Amino acid sequence: MKRFFCCLKGEGSRQGEQAPPGQREPPHSPENVNNENDDVDEAHPFGSNEFLNYARRNNIEPPDDRLPRNSTQKNRQALSPLLLLKCGITFPWTDIVAGTQDFSRENYLGQGNFGNVYRCDFPEFDKVGAAKVQKLGNASAHKEFVAEITVLEDANHPNVIQLLGKCFGKDHSVIVYEFMPKGSLDHHIYANTKPGPGLPQEYAVLDWETRMSIAVGVAEALNYLHGTLRVIHRDVKVANVLLDENFVPKLTDFGLASQMVTGRYGGERQIEISPIKGTPGCVAPETEESGLVSSKSDVYSYGIFLLTLFTGRKACDFRRPSDTWKIADWMKPVWSRQENIPLVVDVALGPRYSRDGLVRLFETARRCINVQARDRPPMSQVLPLVRYAAAQPLGKVSKMKRSRSR
Structure with missing residues (x-):
């Protein structure tokens, strides 16, 4: 019997689509990578990945979006040393908002697998990234977010996209990876x-x-x-x-x-x-x-x-x-x-x-x-x-x- 086939990830799942604005044991257990049948556990949203759960707990309240873009460091959340040692930099939400020019159409790159993707500039790091913003209130998007950051956290290969950082908060989650100037194939x-x-x-x-x-x-x-x-x-x-x-x-x-x-x-x-x-x-x-x-x-x-x-x-x-x-x-x-x-x-x-x-x-x-x-x-x-x-x-x-x- 044929199963229902969902093409939610059809040709729209790309960086530039037009849309409205020697083996080793894997470091994470299978539940940390996509499992569509699991419900989101608010206490442990990233399964047994204690680093990501820690990040969620300790980067709790996102900075007020109404803060001026030139807000001082005291207005930002303190970054845990653990976060800096793991998958890239943890960016404050204000940096994501500023770097994407308030998620402007001019910075829009397309749709990723769980949200829109924007060009994001980080002048203090002399970096340009692509910020993929998770869709709010979407359990499926959250699972895809977990799957992606779990893989990219461990990946180190010249033909796999590089993780630059992330932004965690109760109201939003963002993955930032390296910007590819030639776009998608x-x-x-x-x-x-x-x-x-x-x-x-x-x-x-x-x-x-x-x-x-x-x-x-x-x-x-x-x-x-x-x-x-x-x-x-x-x-x-x-x-x-x-x-x-x-x-x-x-x-x-x-x-x-x-x-x-x-x-x-x-x-x-x-x-x-x-x-x-x-x-x-x-x-x-x-x-x-x-x-x-x-x-x-x-x-x-x-x-x-x-x-x-x-x-x-x-x-x-x-x-x-x-x-x-x-x-x-x-x-x-x-x-x-x-x-x-x-x-x-x-x-x-x-x-x-x-x-x-x-x-x-x-x-x-x-x-x-x-x-x-x-x-x-x-x-x-x-x-x-x-x-x-x-x-x-x-x-x-x-x-x-x-x-x-x-």
Whole structure:
């Protein structure tokens, strides 16, 4: 029987969408990462994560929003040394209000997985961040907030978004992560996807080398999450990949993240989630049909990610015939005949790509989107396959990279 599929985290879950203003034991137990069935415990809102519970208790009353922006330090709450030692700086609410210019439209970046995201300037730290503000009175948003900050608190990888700090209060909670000046990857792939006002209104036509570098970087991030943090991302897609000034990819939006669970004999076992959330076309069949997730669910989503990155097509497009809405179905005629591959390459690439590299890449994607989860390779095997595809020579076609305004 098919389960109800909730697409609350569809294409809107991205930084720039237009909207109204060697393994180790994981440092946190599974309940600290997303568990949709739990109710919020006001006494221990962050489960067994005593650091976050402490922060909630000891950063109790947020500063009065009516305080002038140049308010002195005495008007701010004292910051606990413990908070400074853990996940980044604890910012007073007045700093968030001032840094976002009272959450102005000019600073608006888009919607994250539990609230709006704004560019936030911190001149005293010489930092620019992206502040994601939790939706008030929303239990689901709170759980996603907990999942994201729990993962980012422990993450340390060049292809995972970096946590700069946070702001805790009874009336609001904010995560601040590093600002990505190039916005989200989908802005550069889909012509009808516009960045928020707080991002440059230009996009780059990504060349072959840049796309391959992004493909490798995202594979590196997932391999790190699965192998080191033992975390399942659960919402891998182009809109959840942000780009820095040099187009280095950073995986973001960990609001649906779940801890991997080990079975009796040491192997990973699937866990059941409810309600089912994700992006149509990117969600693995076992998740969509039965609410089951594992690291192999991320592998499926990564395979879809490769297809969207190199074809320029969306994971799910209802303008296509009904039997090809999902890109996995749309690609079926290509798998049988390699000569069809050039017909589906993103036209923005022109003739500038490695045919051998693309064949190997699409074969890797085909293995990743196997209907049977057990037959998909783990990311530890996918990563070298993508690296090998990236190493294939481009040929003698001249290199060029263009930038244009929308």
